[in-house]
Amino acid sequence: MTPRLLGFVRLLRDQGLRVSVAEGLEALQSIGSIGLDDRELLRLSLRTVLIKSQRDFALFDTLFQRFFTVPRRRKRRRSKHQHQSGNEAGKRPTPHARHNGGLPISPPSLRALHQPKGQPSADSLQPQVQEKLDALERAWQQQLKAPLGPVVMQPEKPGMQALHKRIDRPFPPDQLEDMYHQVERLAVQLLTRRALRYRRSRHGRVDLRGTVLRGLRSGTETPFTLLRKRRKQTKLRLMVLCDVSGSVWQVSTFLLKLVHTLQAEFSQVRSLVFVNSIVEVTDLFRRMRFPQDLKTLRHYPHLNLFGFSDFGRAFYQFYRDYLDELTRETVVVILGDARNNAFDAQFWTLEEVRQRSRRILWLNPEPRREWDTGDSIIGVYAPFCDEVLECWTLEHLEQAANRLLQG
Amino acid sequence: MAPARPLSVPSEAPKPASVESVIELFGGADYVCGKDVATAVYLMTQLQRPLLIEGPPGVGKTELAKVLADTTGRELIRLQCYEGLDEAKALYEWEYSKQLLYVQMLKERLGSLLANANSLNEAMAHLQNQESAFFSRHFLLPRPLLQAIVSPRPTVLLIDEIDRADQEFEAFLLEILSDFQVSIPEIGTLCANQRPHVLLTSNATRSLSEALKRRCFYLYIDQPTFDVELQIVHRKVPGIDHHLATHIVQFIQRVRKLQLRKTPSISETLDWALALVVLGANVLSRQLIVNTLNILLKDKDDIARVLQDVKR
Ligand SMILES: Nc1ncnc2c1ncn2[C@@H]1O[C@H](COP(=O)(O)OP(=O)(O)OP(=O)(O)O)[C@@H](O)[C@H]1O
Ligand SMILES: [Mg+2]
Numbered sequence: 001m002t003p004r005l006l007g008f009v010r011l012l013r014d015q016g017l018r019v020s021v022a023e024g025l026e027a028l029q030s031i032g033s034i035g036l037d038d039r040e041l042l043r044l045s046l047r048t049v050l051i052k053s054q055r056d057f058a059l060f061d062t063l064f065q066r067f068f069t070v071p072r073r074r075k076r077r078r079s080k081h082q083h084q085s086g087n088e089a090g091k092r093p094t095p096h097a098r099h100n101g102g103l104p105i106s107p108p109s110l111r112a113l114h115q116p117k118g119q120p121s122a123d124s125l126q127p128q129v130q131e132k133l134d135a136l137e138r139a140w141q142q143q144l145k146a147p148l149g150p151v152v153m154q155p156e157k158p159g160m161q162a163l164h165k166r167i168d169r170p171f172p173p174d175q176l177e178d179m180y181h182q183v184e185r186l187a188v189q190l191l192t193r194r195a196l197r198y199r200r201s202r203h204g205r206v207d208l209r210g211t212v213l214r215g216l217r218s219g220t221e222t223p224f225t226l227l228r229k230r231r232k233q234t235k236l237r238l239m240v241l242c243d244v245s246g247s248v249w250q251v252s253t254f255l256l257k258l259v260h261t262l263q264a265e266f267s268q269v270r271s272l273v274f275v276n277s278i279v280e281v282t283d284l285f286r287r288m289r290f291p292q293d294l295k296t297l298r299h300y301p302h303l304n305l306f307g308f309s310d311f312g313r314a315f316y317q318f319y320r321d322y323l324d325e326l327t328r329e330t331v332v333v334i335l336g337d338a339r340n341n342a343f344d345a346q347f348w349t350l351e352e353v354r355q356r357s358r359r360i361l362w363l364n365p366e367p368r369r370e371w372d373t374g375d376s377i378i379g380v381y382a383p384f385c386d387e388v389l390e391c392w393t394l395e396h397l398e399q400a401a402n403r404l405l406q407g
Numbered sequence: 408m409a410p411a412r413p414l415s416v417p418s419e420a421p422k423p424a425s426v427e428s429v430i431e432l433f434g435g436a437d438y439v440c441g442k443d444v445a446t447a448v449y450l451m452t453q454l455q456r457p458l459l460i461e462g463p464p465g466v467g468k469t470e471l472a473k474v475l476a477d478t479t480g481r482e483l484i485r486l487q488c489y490e491g492l493d494e495a496k497a498l499y500e501w502e503y504s505k506q507l508l509y510v511q512m513l514k515e516r517l518g519s520l521l522a523n524a525n526s527l528n529e530a531m532a533h534l535q536n537q538e539s540a541f542f543s544r545h546f547l548l549p550r551p552l553l554q555a556i557v558s559p560r561p562t563v564l565l566i567d568e569i570d571r572a573d574q575e576f577e578a579f580l581l582e583i584l585s586d587f588q589v590s591i592p593e594i595g596t597l598c599a600n601q602r603p604h605v606l607l608t609s610n611a612t613r614s615l616s617e618a619l620k621r622r623c624f625y626l627y628i629d630q631p632t633f634d635v636e637l638q639i640v641h642r643k644v645p646g647i648d649h650h651l652a653t654h655i656v657q658f659i660q661r662v663r664k665l666q667l668r669k670t671p672s673i674s675e676t677l678d679w680a681l682a683l684v685v686l687g688a689n690v691l692s693r694q695l696i697v698n699t700l701n702i703l704l705k706d707k708d709d710i711a712r713v714l715q716d717v718k719r
Binding site: 029047191 | 426616624627
């Protein structure tokens with residue numbers, strides 16, 4: 001069973017389902033408990049152990065069906081073949097046949113679109129990698145004998161390829177959903193990594209020393225006044241100001257998605273978007289579904305998507321209407337290419353904003369070499385920001401998120 | 408730090424012997440379940456893994472934990488999650504009031520202890536030497552997670568609605584789930600003598616971390632099929648007329664297909680069925696539906712929507 005199970009796990013992975021080595025081993029153990037007689041139980045067991053989201057059930061079931069079913073037609077053809085060349089009857093079955101119980105593995109290319117072209121399918125791989133599979137099996141069995149160590153809690157990084165993917169251009173609709181999903185995953189991973197650093201914090205515990213000390217000082221009778229150790233951490237507020245004009249729309253929506261996923265980490269998140277004037281969309285984003293609800297954003301009242309970007313005007317409005325909302329805990333994030341169409345930059349407004357807030361972080365969705373070319377005036381605004389970062393790959397987005405979480 | 412030590416002699420709790428026997432055991436406790444649920448339960452008890460259960464409200468996620476505890480002779484310990492839940496509420500706290508009471512009772516002794524001190528600093532040093540007395544198990548208030556670890560009886564630990572807790576709590580939970588062992592700096596390490604069966608439920612209000620999911624087996628409980636729901640009604644509303652029960656479940660299954668704000672769950676089915684029995688109904692007439700629909704549905708628009716459907 002082991003090689004066959006390995007083949008199945010490979011297939012799941014090829015089709016984009018995440019299965020860790022530990023989960024593979026658990027699948028093997030579960031087969032140990034459940035046996036192989038009942039195919040339905042086998043399906044349910046493997047699903048229980050390997051699939052961690054109901055959304056993936058349908059894909060799993062299809063793959064299971066294909067992988068563990070004996071297609072009649074094929075079998076008959078084989079026996080006919082054996083009949084014709086009678087002398088082959090006693091021959092050792094080919095590795096392919098041996099390890100699939102005579103089944104062809106033909107994974108349906110449900111996600112073929114997302115699969116890199118040059119990669120061989122599980123089908124063509126199967127005979128060639130037989131030796132590797134055997135080796136893997138031995139390794140597995142060894143691992144199985146060893147007690148399972150403590151969980152490795154290292155969050156997985158998305159593949160390098162994905163991280164370097166440019167996000168500053170439009171995606172075909174069928175890939176878009178996946179991209180938002182990747183952004184969400186990135187955010188969740190960040191959170192996990194961050195949370196793993198969290199250890200027992202002893203804040204909020206009674207400060208015995210302080211309590212006794214206070215009692216001694218005041219010289220009063222007991223009971224003492226309870227002193228508690230203070231919890232220092234205060235959460236930050238976030239004010240996100242996004243240019244959503246055509247040129248940067250895509251990156252802006254990714255950033256908004258990211259911030260949306262991280263919002264529990266901040267005490268307050270407000271989202272503002274602009275082309276030439278500011279519109280607050282905080283409420284919309286509180287219960288936003290990506291990418292379905294983006295069209296609501298596109299048609300948001302007072303948001304003129306087809307106007308010319310006017311950063312100066314937007315900043316002035318921000319200064320006029322939101323300055324009083326800023327506190328020392330507010331981080332202001334601006335996303336835009338600073339292509340101001342030769343309007344008045346009104347850069348002084350940023351200085352005012354900076355005075356009132358904790359930090360200004362500017363994310364520019366253009367590669368650095370394009371900054372200050374043409375009508376880009378990022379160099380005019382930069383001196384008033386605490387940081388200006390490039391933001392045109394997932395990795396950049398991740399860096400930006402890290403900066404935000406650090407405060 | 409002291410080595411981990413079990414707190415008492417382990418007493419083995421029985422495990423279901425097969426998937427079929429889970430179905431039987433649970434059936435005996437009036438919990439109707441299919442093979443999918445039974446397989447997940449069987450595997451988690453066999454391989455000692457936490458089981459993450461997702462599904463719409465009211466499909467019996469919490470009930471499953473109760474029934475598992477009942478049928479395997481384990482004690483049910485429940486940790487209800489909410490935003491802001493922290494270790495003090497989940498793991499343990501020191502019992503400050505008790506500590507203070509003792510401080511008061513020992514005031515005299517403290518006075519003499521401190522009498523020889525020449526300076527405040529010296530007095531503080533004396534006091535610190537006594538600190539350990541105040542942080543012994545005697546003053547420890549165990550919360551659900553620690554209760555599950557130190558319980559002399561085998562337990563089912565239900566971590567209910569984990570999606571409501573903060574992400575950082577999730578990471579903390581992972582540590583506990585990985586070895587069921589807790590280090591309390593003032594006392595040492597405590598470990599469970601028998602692993603609890605751990606069930607986590609989630610209504611999927613946010614996505615859980617990959618690390619947690621990888622650690623758990625997974626079960627999705629969906630709204631019940633017609634057959635299952637009919638069985639549940641018969642079990643939970645004994646004596647109900649078979650035709651009436653059939654009509655009720657048929658009706659509810661149809662209602663669930665409508666796009667409602669709040670789809671009725673099993674508990675609402677049961678409330679409704681019970682009400683109809685109490686009213687002495689034996690057929691589900693249109694008029695009866697109109698009169699009692701507010702038991703099944705709570706949202707005004709939903710009621711209007713269904714009534715419109717009934718009229719047709
Ligand atoms: N399979 C079942 N067999 C018998 N009774 C059931 C079953 N499923 C649910 N019930 C009944 O439905 C009621 C609701 O179940 P429960 O409270 O466990 O739902 P839940 O999934 O935990 O809901 P929530 O997500 O709102 O917490 C229970 O009181 C139980 O009596
Ligand atoms: Mg519940």
